[in-house]
Amino acid sequence: MQEEFQHYMHQCLELAKTALKAGNPPVGALIVIDGKIIGTGIESGKSTGDITNHAEILAVRDAVKNGFSDKLHLAKMYTTHEPCIMCSYMIRHHKIAEIIFGIAVPNVGGFTSNYKILSAEDVPKWGNKPTIIGNVCEADCQKLNAQFLELLGKS
Numbered sequence: 001m002q003e004e005f006q007h008y009m010h011q012c013l014e015l016a017k018t019a020l021k022a023g024n025p026p027v028g029a030l031i032v033i034d035g036k037i038i039g040t041g042i043e044s045g046k047s048t049g050d051i052t053n054h055a056e057i058l059a060v061r062d063a064v065k066n067g068f069s070d071k072l073h074l075a076k077m078y079t080t081h082e083p084c085i086m087c088s089y090m091i092r093h094h095k096i097a098e099i100i101f102g103i104a105v106p107n108v109g110g111f112t113s114n115y116k117i118l119s120a121e122d123v124p125k126w127g128n129k130p131t132i133i134g135n136v137c138e139a140d141c142q143k144l145n146a147q148f149l150e151l152l153g154k155s
Helices: 002-021 055-065 069-074 085-094 138-154
Strands: 028-033 036-042 076-081 098-103 131-133
Touching (some): 002 028, 002 098, 002 138, 028 055
Antiparallel strands (some): 028 036
């Protein structure tokens, strides 16, 4: 299982590098069903001026565009960063079954912050909470994040 997680997280890291090159936070996301990538997303909120262009949202939009809207409840989402509150709401709406992330997001993460949308069980239409696995390729994700923070300090 760990090998599978690392395989897809390395692909997310490549997407995250693309985001970073464009001046965005280094976040890349994939949606996978039965070993097939059905959606990809590259963080672009900063470069496009549209805060909803988070990698996770773009990966879901891509999966929907590719005809998988009715199968997202069977999917795994891989992402370099813990999904934020906004992305977590979207994940719960689509009932994505499993979330695998690299690093936690302080203050606004949908799992580790005070706003635990990913693990909430009191919204009946959301159904079961997803399985959540963190700290996959954590050091690589931290390294990219540090590069982004360094760029912010220089601007």
